[in-house]
Amino acid sequence: MWIRVLSMKTIKFNNDERKRTGVAEDLYFIINPVAQNKGSQKIWQQIEKQLLTNNIAYHSFYTEYKGHAKQIASEILSKTDKDTIVAAVGGDGTLHEVINGAAGYPHGIIASIPAGSGNDYARGIQRSKGYMEAISLILNNSPKKIRCVDIGHLETKETQAAFINSFGIGIDAEITYEVNHSAWKSRFNALKLGKLVYIYFFLKKLLTYKRTDMTVVIDGTEHVFKKVWFIVTANQSYFGGGINISPHSEDDDGWFNLIAVHDIPHVKLLLVFITVFWGGHLRLKNVTSFVCREVEITSKSPVKIQADGEIVGDSKVRAKMLMRKIRILAKES
Incomplete structure (x- = not known):
């Protein structure tokens, strides 16, 4: 067995x-x-x-x-x-x-x-x-309750998987890969500072990451984004250890919230990073958001894809919403 x-x-x-x-x-x-x-x-x-x-x-x-x-x-x-x-x-x-x-x-x-x-x-x-x-x-x-929440299902060249938090393509996935393969993760965890490891690698990756163009088909409508830092398709608000990337997301409303950060210079990305902790980034130019139920993203150059903090492929991903698909135990709000 x-x-x-x-x-x-x-x-x-x-x-x-x-x-x-x-x-x-x-x-x-x-x-x-x-x-x-x-x-x-x-x-x-x-x-x-x-x-x-x-x-x-x-x-x-x-x-x-x-x-x-x-x-x-x-x-x-x-x-x-x-x-x-x-x-x-x-x-x-x-x-x-x-x-x-x-x-x-x-x-x-x-x-x-x-x-x-x-x-x-x-x-x-x-x-x-x-x-x-x-x-x-x-x-x-x-106080608790059993809730029925949405999940997503994605396909890449490498795998098919369900996800419940979010998936991302771009610098966020590259950071995820670096974190999961670095001794620094253990060092930060040993100091009870695990969340800060993502910030550390963001600052480290900021100057070396090469942006690329991406084609995004959102519920059948095509969009092209230039010099993309990252695109996150979220089922809930948080990723990267407490970063409030998608403050309007609800895990049981039947919709993904997609956020694309593109055509932004390095210095301005720091502003995005600072404001993201309280959701202010959504008001910045070239931080574009959508709601959708299906999405397909294709990157012009190879770039990693993560789902719930796990690397699931690179360069191309297709995902769809599965409404009220799984039951969870949660604290009453």
Whole structure:
């Protein structure tokens, strides 16, 4: 069996106790042991204490390689038709894999225990702050609700994948690649400054990145953008560790928000970067935004593409909106 069970607790409780705790019939945790410079393991130890203190039955699995969380989530949900919470303990990359494993299973309920560098899903969609508030959602110690939210589906030459936060092409994906392959990520995480690693690489990449022209087909209408820094197609507000790139995005309205930053000199891009933290960038010239349900982007020169912080291809991508496709656990707003 390709899933290695590292921890499984079986604590009996009756139906009245189930209703009191508000926990689903089945509860699974998928832990990425190397997330946040292996800090995810310490977070999981704290979560386990909470589960045992509250006499909560659960199953837990560690991932062992890239793509493993997707396989585990799919395996879990394929063997039951009961409401099942699948919680990712890791960052947005781990959550991305779990979403891809859970898509197509309507009985799945996704949760995130944020233990990564960016944690934009927990911030923007789950609306929780830190791992203790996240586990409180599961244990019913704080106001929560099960929401049905949108996801996107994209295709590149290399792969097909679902995404829940956003996908981007341009300097943002190049930064993502650099972050994920740099020792600096571990160093920032060790100092509890994981979010700042994206800012560090943005400033580093600013002077060397070569802009390119891109053709964008938005719901059947073609647009050509010159000297593009990046194009982000968002399902929620945040990316890159808390950057408010798409302040008008809603995760359940059936629309993507697309933001293209183009024809801007290096110095002005710094202004975009400064204003993006409160959404002021949308009022700047050559920051162009659209709402759409389908989009196709083709880059004139090779450039990377990221989805939920994971590299998924380069140069050409096609995506469509899948409305109210997956159920999640979220804090009441």
